[in-house]
Amino acid sequence: MHELLADQAVAVEAGLTRLSHVRPGDRGVIVDVRADHATGHGVDVHELERRLLEFGFVEGAAFEIIHQGLFGADPIAVRLDDMRVALRRRDAEDVWVRLDAK
Amino acid sequence: MSEAAIRPARVALVGNPNTGKTALFNALTGARQKVANYAGVTVERKEGFLTTPGGRSLSILDLPGTYSLRARSPDEAVTRDAVLGRLAGEVEPDVVVAVADATNLRLVLRLILELKAVGRPMVLALNMYDIAQRQGLRIDLEGLQRELGCPIVTTVATRKRGIQELTAKVDELIASGALSTANVWHEPSAAEIRGAHREAQRILKAYVRPPEHPDTFTGKVDAVLLHPVAGLAILLTLLFVMFQAVFAWAAPLMDGIDAGFAWLGAMVGQVLPNGLIKDFIADGVIAGVGSVLVFLPQILILFFFIILLEDFGYMARAAFLMDKIMGGAGLHGRAFIPLLSSFACAIPGIMAARVIDQKRDRMTTILVAPLMTCSARIPVYTLIISAFIPNRIVGPGLNLQGLVMFGLYAAGIISALAVSFVIRKVFWRGAVEPFLMELPTYKLPSFENVFRNLLLRAQIFLNRAGRIILPLMVAVWVLSTFPGPPPGATEPAIDYSFAGMIGQAIQPIFAPIGFNWQMVVALIPGFAAREVAVAALGTVYAVGDAEANVGALGARLAQHWSLATGLSFLAWYVFAPQCAATLGVVKRETNSWAWTGVMFAYMTTLAYLASLVVYHSAVALGGG
């Protein structure tokens, strides 16, 4: 657990953000897709990771946040290369991204 | 004789969702289609036939769309098993046709790499090539063909372009005796998926030049349709129109069907001699078939909207907009349309729950759909309200009767949300499935596709639901007809029938909620369809043509029932699973008597408890 936190601290220091924390208009590149969050997904983290990868949330992919829902700013709609994918913020926590400077 | 003459060669269409597989399937096979279910699962199996110019007959299988052979939903499992030849009663395909949206190749390339590992001979259909050309997308077909090691055909499924070339290629592949290579497919790990993505990326870079005029239409439309406020407002307006159409457009058709069957029944009545056979044909079979068929206009109108919005690409947007709101009650965004449809009738609502791909989400939706106030409850509500609720103005523009009606609708909605909340919290705790959904580019729906799909819905409803519903209707008729009344009977015939006996025997169970035995008897034929209860009450209280004569029946009820009993009956109708047709469809859609039983049990329990509370509260307040 400690290691994990340290790991995340490093990530934040390196200028990385979780995809769950972004706002419409944000653009950037996906840097890391992990299998960290162990709870609350009805599927295990490795399964979630594979689903994210299958939808194109893969390291190196360019993205832009195009829309978000009215309540709780959830879910979000992401343009990924040339397609659009909607997902809930809670499912996007393990996707670490680097935002382009605005 | 060659083998080809003995059985048609099997061709399977595989691809991502929304790449035009169904359009391609329709273009290939035209009207030569048949729809059934796969053995043991409720996933639709669509098979069609065609003869190639070379005289070979092909059987084409339209498989559910998927992003990977690593299946996540029952639909996707069918695709995987069909491709791998693992399905019970199915042989593996001789040729796989991978269907790709030419404008969105990234994800499908990964699927193609997986398909290659399976080792069946394959043709790649680059569909939506018209859009690709309009966008100025350049694909090096020669190079891609070499790289993937399979022939490529460009197609425009909606305009039937490239179809002949596609069949020719398939024919050629079979004729050349192209053999399968060993199947080396296995579930890819995360690392392998990453690897496949890199490979797909490399292929894309080498052979596809990005479009000169990328699609901006979808982005522009989304700016409005996915706008947090305007988008929701548009969705609600759309739903209002749809709801309105289901009621308003269907009404004349439904009246027509009703009248048609009444006429048919009367004709039969004139031709056949009086007696059991006549009763059976006129009241059992014709009235039974009629009471099922009468739902058809609503179902078709509803599906017309659903198919249109689906083909346009809007459904995923509706799910996006509603997800948070539905999510509060533990429902999936896509549950919105099925639940809304259930206000017309739970049957199309439950059928529409197919758009939800997660099994648990779909089950929850199906379980709560019948709590939405369907149109068949309206006659019952109207009768009881007119009998017991004074027609009084209680505020500006507020009429007490209208208020009670509104309250009944609200009770249905609130209880549906509450039940799904409880299901999620108690039974499937923490099991909220991830919500990941592609938002497809908008496309103009093709008329032919919409029409064909609509025809398919009608066929499915009539064929399969009818097979379960009709026997139930006949059973109810038998129960309320036999044995006939003794000579010189003074009471209505139904009192002497099995239904009457059952009603009187189980009345003690209903005594605590204030039901008399006549009401219990009326509940039994009411089981065939809710609104039949009105006619049945008319029968037991001997008011002729009760449905047309609500006033007289209402007055009679007001004499015989206390206010508490009337309210209790209303509460019962909010919850009770009083509809054999719905249960039949639930059985068909879930393919499980257990789930059907669960629904019946929980709804009956809720109905009983609600009536109990309402009855005793009303008695305590002096309404006994």
Ligand SMILES: Nc1nc2c(ncn2[C@@H]2O[C@H](COP(=O)(O)OP(=O)(O)OP(=O)(O)O)[C@@H](O)[C@H]2O)c(=O)[nH]1
């Ligand atoms: N312009 C154009 N539109 C197409 C073409 N093929 C299909 N469409 C449209 O694309 C939309 C989706 O087509 P479908 O056939 O329903 O796609 P599908 O792959 O069967 O979708 P799922 O059943 O959800 O997997 C429809 O609106 C079609 O009319 C094509 O070649 N060109």
